[in-house]
Amino acid sequence: MKKTSPNKSERIVLTPMRFKLFILSILLLVILLYIVAAYQTEAFPQRVIEGFPIIFLFVVEDLWPPSWEYFTSVIQPLLETWNIALFGTTFGAILALPVSFLAASNINTNLTFYRIIRFFFNILRTVPEIILAVLFVALVGIGDISGILALTILTIGIIGKLLSESIESVDPGPLEAIRASGGNTLQVIRYAVIPQILPQYASYTLYSLEINVKASVVLGFVGAGGIGIILRQQLSMFNYQNVAAIIFTLFIVITIIDFISNKLRERLE
Amino acid sequence: MVNALIEFNDVSLVYPNGHKGLKNINLKINEGEFVVIVGMSGAGKSTLIRSINRMVTPTSGELIVDGEDILQLKDSQLRKVRTNIGMIFQSYNIVKRMSVLRNVLAGRLGHTGTLRSLVGWFPQNDLQIAMNNLERVGIDEKAYVRASNLSGGQQQRVSIARALTQQPKVILADEPVASLDPPTSHKVMKDLKRVSREDGLTTIVNLHFIDMAMEYADRIIGLRDGNLVFDGPIEEVTDQTFEEIYDRPIKDDDFLGSEEETDEKNESEQV
Numbered sequence: 001m002k003k004t005s006p007n008k009s010e011r012i013v014l015t016p017m018r019f020k021l022f023i024l025s026i027l028l029l030v031i032l033l034y035i036v037a038a039y040q041t042e043a044f045p046q047r048v049i050e051g052f053p054i055i056f057l058f059v060v061e062d063l064w065p066p067s068w069e070y071f072t073s074v075i076q077p078l079l080e081t082w083n084i085a086l087f088g089t090t091f092g093a094i095l096a097l098p099v100s101f102l103a104a105s106n107i108n109t110n111l112t113f114y115r116i117i118r119f120f121f122n123i124l125r126t127v128p129e130i131i132l133a134v135l136f137v138a139l140v141g142i143g144d145i146s147g148i149l150a151l152t153i154l155t156i157g158i159i160g161k162l163l164s165e166s167i168e169s170v171d172p173g174p175l176e177a178i179r180a181s182g183g184n185t186l187q188v189i190r191y192a193v194i195p196q197i198l199p200q201y202a203s204y205t206l207y208s209l210e211i212n213v214k215a216s217v218v219l220g221f222v223g224a225g226g227i228g229i230i231l232r233q234q235l236s237m238f239n240y241q242n243v244a245a246i247i248f249t250l251f252i253v254i255t256i257i258d259f260i261s262n263k264l265r266e267r268l269e
Numbered sequence: 270m271v272n273a274l275i276e277f278n279d280v281s282l283v284y285p286n287g288h289k290g291l292k293n294i295n296l297k298i299n300e301g302e303f304v305v306i307v308g309m310s311g312a313g314k315s316t317l318i319r320s321i322n323r324m325v326t327p328t329s330g331e332l333i334v335d336g337e338d339i340l341q342l343k344d345s346q347l348r349k350v351r352t353n354i355g356m357i358f359q360s361y362n363i364v365k366r367m368s369v370l371r372n373v374l375a376g377r378l379g380h381t382g383t384l385r386s387l388v389g390w391f392p393q394n395d396l397q398i399a400m401n402n403l404e405r406v407g408i409d410e411k412a413y414v415r416a417s418n419l420s421g422g423q424q425q426r427v428s429i430a431r432a433l434t435q436q437p438k439v440i441l442a443d444e445p446v447a448s449l450d451p452p453t454s455h456k457v458m459k460d461l462k463r464v465s466r467e468d469g470l471t472t473i474v475n476l477h478f479i480d481m482a483m484e485y486a487d488r489i490i491g492l493r494d495g496n497l498v499f500d501g502p503i504e505e506v507t508d509q510t511f512e513e514i515y516d517r518p519i520k521d522d523d524f525l526g527s528e529e530e531t532d533e534k535n536e537s538e539q540v
Contacts, residue, residue, distance in 0.1 A: 181351060181355070
């Protein structure tokens, strides 16, 4: 090995000057964009500072104390919200399974068909759940059914995306073995892929349930059933102590659901 | 005395990238033979073996398996042929999250209707076959254990049992012991040889260790750069034969002996 002796006459820089200037100019550009955006939306710091006392007074005078007697009226819509989330997740998870295989390149080897399915998935996931709910309310009318349908579509988007990626990363060995023994594609899926992705599938379904419980609260605002309906009602009637009761209940329930779901998912992985 | 079960007539295979995997192979393998294919990595051993069940498809020639030119078959006919060919892989290719018995039973899929297999309703007879084959490779007491809890040698036995459960005529084994340590390698090869003798199976195995090949083969086929450079019964094989196949003097590395590790580079063969 030949050693090159350090040349004292020339300074060695870790980062070239050009690169430093490049990073600096990007940083300045980003800061500039923030300033422009703040002016455009009139989001000035002093407005936030001025707003603090108003928020504080709203919480202390209007929201507090939650009207405890209203809790009994919260339970029924809350159960409805839970049911909407549960059914939406269940239907979505069932429908997402077959579609996920079509969206996995190692199973669906027809490249054109695969791309169409992927494109369809991407479109699906750009639609916010509130828009889905509005669409279904227009289609089947106000009530739980439109909420369930909106969440079904939302769930297909979430699980389909995650699960198809899990399918693409399974160990290809068992697939090869089943093919070599004369098994057809459905048998390859059933005996080589599904056993490998089952824990992820269960985990993604629970994750969707967490998202759907929160989403179904919002769905009520556009008439898709559940606790959102009474939340909107009480807000528009300025019954802030009732609103506080609803929010408090939601906080407790969502925390419990997330906790249980997280514990279950930890055990799956 | 016996008829050729597998016949290569002028078979060549060119990969899409232009690499020639097999060059004008002419070969006859008779029923009941235990053939070992040897050659350097990249010589086309894997390609040759995988051509027989068309896991890779030769680009020209005629490949006759049990009386049919498999290069002409459509997908559904090909699946039918594959049910008669068991395959054993270097990395076992079993589902580690599934029980041993379920993995072995997967060997029956080609013989089971799609709907029936999807709901997992296998005939009791298939379960008997599966369990019997687990017994033959000595791991029947592990039937309900998750495959991931088994050692490498045991996992390879599961895959042997799976191949046997197909009740095939032919067994293809692509470097079956390359991931195992020397003592386990010998145990697995002994099992493979014994069961294929008992069932009168035609067995074709890729091996890259000279001593392993000499110990288990009835017949040796040598490949170099996709060409068939040697084909003869084990009695005719000497050290010099291997030097011709490898086109270099043989080295200690070519013997499994007590050396622990196999060269990682030997596993980069294209498939």
